[in-house]
Amino acid sequence: MDLLVRDRAYVVVGGTAGMGFAAARELAHDGARLAVVGRDAGRGTEAASTLSEAGAAEAFAVAADVSHPGSAAAAVTEAAERLGGLDGIAVTTGLIGHDPIEVDDERWTAAFQDVLLGTVRSVQAALPYVERKGGTIVTTAAYSIRAPEIARLPYASLKSGVATFTKGIAKAYGPRGVRANCVCPGAIETGALSGLRAHLAAERGVPPEGVLERVMVEEWHLDVALRRPGRPEEAGELIAFLLSPRAGYLTGALINIDGGTNF
Template sequence: MDLLLAGKRIVVVGGSAGIGRAAARQLATEGARVAIVARGRERAEAAAAELADAGAAEAIVVTADVGRPGEAERAVSTAADRLGGLDGIAVTTGLLGHEPIEVGDDRWDEVFHDVLLGTVRSVQSALPHLRRGGGTIVTTAAYSIRAPEIARLPYASLKSGVATFTKGIAKAYGSAGIRANCVCPGAIETEAMARLRARIAEERGIPVEGALERVMTEEWNLDIALGRPGRPAEVGELIAFLLSPRAGYLTGALVNIDGGTDF
């Protein structure tokens, strides 16, 4: 199905790796013009080259840490200038906080800036551009906001804030033609998870195939209907759809993509 994204100008914050990179790649295959915002230039440049090969009408890189004051505004403004405007933004950053509640205030503050403020600042920076002609926003929370665990409470707490923030944006800016939706991934086999799979297999002397699934079931107590972790591309395809005109009446939604995790 053609997502009608050809020529659309979209920023992907966190687009150099994992789910963000997969989303940027899917947008590229649809012929979108994509700006990757990421901390590291080398990996972002590699991702941009990949997008060009995948069919992106344009692929540019802007380096920034959106968790720091002023960086998101600069990055989004730069991207909009270089793309000639903005039709959508996907924010896929915010990975800190996978630790117990007992961490100190400094760490909570760090997670707050990375997980919540990074998203808030990126969306705030995009809104003036999107209001000129309508546009789309996709943020990323996590399935665990519905079943927070004490072992990862900072992460889940701030991702819950992302979900609430996104719903508020959808309500406040719908009359301006802006849609905002929040994707809630479950266990997704990004690069880090793939490395964990290999390490588990090596340490325990078990086949790589099935090693991660075994730990997810027996130790992490994840009861997943599909019996496997998700693939970044599967989440990327969902993000691209939500950014597209094909999702034209969908806004304010929290969309689980977790393989049917029981929680």
Template sequence: MTGKGYVVVGGSAGMGLAAARALAREGASVVVVGRDADRAETAAQQVAEAGAVSAHGLSYDVSRPGQAVAAVDEAARILGRLDGIAITMGTAGMMPIDSDDDAWDTAFHDVLLATTRSVQAALPHLTATKGAIVTTAAYSVRAPHEPRLPYASLKAAVATFTRGIARTHGHAGIRANSVAPGAVETDALHAIRGYVAESKGYPYEEALERALVEDFGFDAALARPGQPDEIGALIAFLLSDVCAFVTGQTIFADGGAP
């Protein structure tokens, strides 16, 4: 990926930051976009340390009108080109279906519109480079259940939207795929590991795994949560030319969940 430039929306933490680091290790130039300016700058420093030719952090909230265009245009200007975009944000909507309209509206903007706006902003730049798009769906689109049905429904829309982009823009050489992670030990799950170890007296290294099985009915074949770097590597793989004939797919990275 040397000589190529990528933007990771939601790249200041978790799977997005892991994806940015994976791109950096392949010699890419990377711009990470996050809502918090300090976190975005800290993430950019980590990406630079991972080997990026150049790394920059930008502060935008792409769930708000106009912010995605501003973020992507500035990233493309900094990079001098745009070969790919990954959108890894969108965690709202883990709520019951009888949540009020304001909560639904927040989830709609955070999960779906943040993605559609970012993709739309990137398309003119990607047409010039025959670039790639990776969005983030979720394992729960395949196994939705009531406590997070709004989230799963909106993530399913992300997957459908992504396949539609692949179909309608493939003639321009643009590829679009979606990653659907299962349980991944980002900051929220990592905090549960420590809490469960302390409250239940489990060994720290197996506390999260036991809690997932005993409290949430976790039944993945690998019997463990994924790690952000594992998902980040997959995102970078899908953005790369190694996947030049892969488009319109939703790739489940769930450790063999049923």
């Protein structure tokens, strides 16, 4: 399906790897103009090159860590000015932390800066540009906002804030033609899970095929109906669709992409 994004301008924060890169690649296939923002400048350059090869009308990277004050505003402003405006922004940052509730204020503050403020800052910086075009915003929360795990409570708590923030943006900016939606992924096999699959296989002396799926169900007790982790491209396709005009009457939604967990 053509997403109708040819020559439209998008910035994907966290777009140099994982779900963000997968979303950018979907947009590239249909001729969008793209800026990807990530911490690693080298990886960003490689991602932009791949997006150009995939069909993007324009693609470049901006190196920034949006958890740092001022970085998101600078990165999004640079992207918007180079693209001549923005039709949309997706924010896929917010690293999973394995911190229980007992961690100290410093760890809670670090999670707050990365998971919540990284999204808030990026969206705030993009809104003046997106509003001019009646554009789109997509954020990422997590399935764990409704099924929190004690081992990741700071992460889940602040991803809940992302969901609430996104709904608020949808309400406040809907009359101005801006749509905002929040994607809630479950276990998606990006770099960390892919590495864990290889580690588990080596540790247990078994083939990598199927080992992560067994651990998810038998040891993590993650009740996923499809009995497998998601693929980055599956989440990326959803994010790209939400950014596109094809989702023109969809706003303020929290959309699960979790393989069928118990929400």
